[in-house]
Amino acid sequence: GENVEQHPSTLSVQEGDSAVIKCTYSDSASNYFPWYKQELGKRPQLIIDIRSNVGEKKDQRIAVTLNKTAKHFSLHITETQPEDSAVYFCAASINTGGFKTIFGAGTRLFVKA
């Protein structure tokens, strides 16, 4: 089955710096890659996603890149702010008539003011 590895498990950056979180997946049939943000005590929420036919997607300070050949995808946050502090989960989904989504273990991001 699908396996998603996420690194690093913890990331600490200074406010204004960039943060990068990397994920790899094992099943080449995965065709949809969402990223979720979970603030402390709250539920995960989708922040950005990318489909397998796209190499890069950007939404303001957040961007995601996908390398299908290497089975890597990454989340880039620029100009980090304290409110970016949260746990971020990458995921890989396979559409088999419905989506089955496998999540990475999560990255706890600390943005120091």
Add this chain to the structure above:
Amino acid sequence: DVKVTQSSRYLVKRTGEKVFLECVQDMDHENMFWYRQDPGLGLRLIYFSYDVKMKEKGDIPEGYSVSREKKERFSLILESASTNQTSMYLCASSFPASSTDTQYFGPGTRLTVL
């Protein structure tokens, strides 16, 4: 605005008890999911359902069962709770699209099995 609710925020049960966790969504979503969240392990898929009375095993179904009698409701059942099932349980739902699958999560149920 999608609303996914779970029956309890906190639950304490004894080993061997039968436990029901309920999830309700109000957006007519076909897909519903149950995950457990443990530190360092992320979100692990227990069971999911694409339609009423339909269910599929996720990665860690052992010790759990599910029920989907109505479209809006997806129940997770622990037939005989054990201490290693102490965890945060998250329900999610999504509307099927051809190429994307935004999942909307409930607030979670923190279950402690003593």
